[in-house]
Amino acid sequence: MSHYLDSDDKAYNRVYKQETPDILRAFNDFNTAVFAAEGRELPLKYRELIAVAVAFTTQCVYCIDGHSKNAVAAGATDAELAETAWVAAALRAGASYTHGRLAFKFTEHERRHEHTYA
Known part of the structure; x- marks a missing residue:
């Protein structure tokens, strides 16, 4: 496939x-x-745009297809879809940046003892 x-x-x-x-x-x-x-409380258009952003982040093609269409049907514009994509991109990038700190945290012990191996 x-x-x-x-x-x-x-x-x-x-x-x-x-x-x-x-x-x-x-x-x-x-x-x-x-x-x-x-x-x-949130208008349907906003909920659908949130769903689109989540779909971009989870990379679910089925959700991108359905919720993008639903968002447009609820009044979303191309500009709003574009900003939604950028919001999702910023979150993914931010998550990589902040999770990158975990690499330093998890290897802190090894860095402190990197020259003690025989």
């Missing part, structure tokens, strides 16, 4: 429906509540 996001991928939902229908139903109910058009 050389790609993802085939138009017939949703057909595999049958496995979830057959094997774990209760969990699938709970997930769908949860997802429906999170992305309800009304009754939430």
Whole structure:
């Protein structure tokens, strides 16, 4: 397989429906509540843009496809999608920078004792 996001991928939902229908139903109910058009504090457009940013960060092509379209349907502009991409890029870069500090932390003992090996 050389790609993802085939138009017939949703057909595999049958496995979830057959094997774990209760969990699938709970997930769908949860997802429906999170992305309800009304009754939430954050407007749907903002929630969809957040979802797009998370999808960029997790690199879920299915989520990028669906939530980008949903964001535009909720009124998002190309400029807003572009800024969403930059927000996700900044977070990924920031996470690499801050997690880089862990490399120093985890190797601190080895650096202090680097010349004690026989």
